[in-house]
Amino acid sequence: MDEFMAAAIEEARQGYAEGGIPIGSVIVCDGKIIGRGHNRRVQQGSATLHGEMDALENAGRHPAEVYRRSVIYTTLSPCSMCSGAILLYGIPKVIVGENHTFMGEEEHLRSRGVAVEVLQDDTCIELMRRFIAERPELWNEDIGEPA
């Protein structure tokens, strides 16, 4: 297991342990994690802090040059909001844990020149399968789908 995806999964597990949505993310620049986070919908009553957004927020403010040589790891295929954030900052590469349980905007990202690699990692899939089975209403809220 790649150490950075392992860190993203650790974030996802922490979110699950907190009663939250188990999606984690890390941002890596020059071989080091500069931001990490997980979905905070439950924990902070947040409508915007998906895993990727939380990692971006925790990374803090950076000039464009930092993002443009970074890679973002996320346990789940990025939704339109998180994909939009990736495009805003020009992050050139996304490593996705899985897209079996949710297919995000991977094609849109690729159409704008972002490299998207999908690992279809069993741990990521199992975490989401369990969560969606346990809390379908919470999952629907997080992706803007009617209950």
Place this chain on the structure above:
Amino acid sequence: MDEFMAAAIEEARQGYAEGGIPIGSVIVCDGKIIGRGHNRRVQQGSATLHGEMDALENAGRHPAEVYRRSVIYTTLSPCSMCSGAILLYGIPKVIVGENHTFMGEEEHLRSRGVAVEVLQDDTCIELMRRFIAERPELWNEDIGEPA
């Protein structure tokens, strides 16, 4: 002046008075403002709280049904991140103060069925023109452009 765009401009002015980036937004559901906010990059060291994101965050958690009958007002054409958030939640209509100083993802929004109306409001344009002239490096940081 539409009362909701006036509220978004009030948010933008408040952001400017705080030394921040003067972009404001409100979300309106059933004729009432359910969330309002402004860019918090400077004030909170935030990489994700653009005006629209701050309004979404301040609106709190809602089921999909609320967003799907809402309108979002923003003083500036929404960037890819904010446009992605609008798509995530299925907000069907966006009222934009202006797109002279920055053209966001209006065509992408329209291609996904979102109604986008642009007012080209002089107050919005003047606020952004002044800010960009005064703080070009901060503006570039906010839109992920090299300094």
